[in-house]
Amino acid sequence: MGENDNGNSARTAAQLAAAISNIAKGAAEGGAYGAAAGAVKSFLPQIVMGVGGLLFFLLCLPLIIFVALPSCLFDFPSVMDEEIRAMTAQAQTVYGNYAQTQQSIQNHADVVLQQASEGFDDVAATKNLQGFDAYWMAAISSVLHMQELDAINKLEISNITQHTVRQTSSVETYYEEEEYLYTYPDGATELRTREVERRRLHISLRTASPDEVMSSLGFTEEQRQWAAYIHDNIADNQTQGDSPAVDMGDVTFTDAEIPVVYYAQTDNRWSGIGYSGSTIGIAGCGPTSVAIAASTLTGQAITPPEVAAWSEATGHAAYGNGSYHSLIPDALAHYGLTVQRAGASSAQQLADALSRGKLVVVIMGSGTFTTSGHFIVLRGVTVDGKVLIADPYSYSFSQREWDLSSIMQEAKRSAGAGGPFWIVSS
Numbered sequence: 001m002g003e004n005d006n007g008n009s010a011r012t013a014a015q016l017a018a019a020i021s022n023i024a025k026g027a028a029e030g031g032a033y034g035a036a037a038g039a040v041k042s043f044l045p046q047i048v049m050g051v052g053g054l055l056f057f058l059l060c061l062p063l064i065i066f067v068a069l070p071s072c073l074f075d076f077p078s079v080m081d082e083e084i085r086a087m088t089a090q091a092q093t094v095y096g097n098y099a100q101t102q103q104s105i106q107n108h109a110d111v112v113l114q115q116a117s118e119g120f121d122d123v124a125a126t127k128n129l130q131g132f133d134a135y136w137m138a139a140i141s142s143v144l145h146m147q148e149l150d151a152i153n154k155l156e157i158s159n160i161t162q163h164t165v166r167q168t169s170s171v172e173t174y175y176e177e178e179e180y181l182y183t184y185p186d187g188a189t190e191l192r193t194r195e196v197e198r199r200r201l202h203i204s205l206r207t208a209s210p211d212e213v214m215s216s217l218g219f220t221e222e223q224r225q226w227a228a229y230i231h232d233n234i235a236d237n238q239t240q241g242d243s244p245a246v247d248m249g250d251v252t253f254t255d256a257e258i259p260v261v262y263y264a265q266t267d268n269r270w271s272g273i274g275y276s277g278s279t280i281g282i283a284g285c286g287p288t289s290v291a292i293a294a295s296t297l298t299g300q301a302i303t304p305p306e307v308a309a310w311s312e313a314t315g316h317a318a319y320g321n322g323s324y325h326s327l328i329p330d331a332l333a334h335y336g337l338t339v340q341r342a343g344a345s346s347a348q349q350l351a352d353a354l355s356r357g358k359l360v361v362v363i364m365g366s367g368t369f370t371t372s373g374h375f376i377v378l379r380g381v382t383v384d385g386k387v388l389i390a391d392p393y394s395y396s397f398s399q400r401e402w403d404l405s406s407i408m409q410e411a412k413r414s415a416g417a418g419g420p421f422w423i424v425s426s
Contacts, residue, residue, distance in 0.1 A: 238322025256380020286323030341418025
């Protein structure tokens with residue numbers, strides 16, 4: 001590198017450090033809105049080139065705060081350390097509040113059910129409380145209070161929760177025989193029976209859709225778009241676009257160390273089955289990847305609908321976004337398989353596992369396979385070191401050979417539950 005390159009690099013580093021300083025000062029002085037203002041001050045000339053999205057995200061999402069960047073990445077002292085640390089503590093509190101979204105909805109549904117049941121002799125209730133998760137709570141509350149981190153407290157989360165439960169009900173009249181003691185005029189008594197009218201409440205509780213919640217809160221169209229933008233950026237959306245269902249039949253790949261059963265989430269047999277607020281064909285890459293690995297390594301026919309049903313029943317379906325990352329290790333363990341949570345494993349570790357007949361489930365990030373998140377299965381290696389895959393969404397991709405380096409580069413490094421790589425063996 002020449003002297004001019006060194007000079008440019010130094011100037012770039014200095015500009016970036018100054019920019020981060022402005023953002024940190026803005027965060028300390030004005031919350032998320034202040035952080036956005038700091039970003040404007042530093043990056044205004046480049047906003048059209050892509051910082052607009054980052055700026056918007058900073059403006060609307062209090063959880064994203066540039067706190068440790070100066071000291072951790074660039075060896076610059078943090079700006080207004082005490083204030084920034086205090087704001088970080090606030091953000092962690094808010095995060096904890098968001099994490100209670102499902103419990104808050106459940107609690108509110110219980111209150112609604114109790115109030116509706118008053119005065120009835122019997123109640124037959126059904127609940128479907130999936131559909132509004134912590135991601136949507138964060139997105140909607142951030143739009144409501146984009147300048148005030150303090151405003152996003154437990155009470156505010158509870159207030160938004162009041163808009164998330166919908167009910168439909170009907171009343172059934174029925175009769176029961178009741179024993180009573182009849183008294184004759186002479187004072188003698190006799191045990192008799194009579195029919196008594198009863199009322200039974202049939203009530204169904206469901207979680208409102210995000211659009212219903214935003215409508216109830218009086219969101220403008222612009223606010224709706226903001227909330228959707230935030231949601232899509234913080235949620236690991238594994239849904240794929242609409243794709244014609246295909247008739248796959250039974251497919252087994254035999255070109256690797258072990259025969260691998262292949263399932264396509266778009267298979268006619270199950271693509272239209274509901275999953276995670278959508279369908280297996282659109283959002284079922286997680287259950288389908290588990291089905292591929294489990295069927296291959298157990299020798300049993302474990303289909304995508306079976307795994308999808310288990311995922312829904314055990315809370316592993318991330319409504320509207322596919323599956324939580326925990327589905328992979330938990331579901332595979334449920335089917336008796338051994339899962340090594342490889343995390344950001346080395347290429348050699350993955351290659352060794354594949355060459356020994358193990359499978360690797362991986363959550364891919366933005367790139368060749370997806371624009372956000374998508375589960376696939378690594379099923380073997382070729383003699384020249386290429387990787388063979390089973391992509392639940394693309395049979396064509398599943399027939400190609402891939403560079404392991406490209407797989408590792410596009411794997412979602414921010415994966416939870418020990419990902420992005422899970423090594424699976426029987």
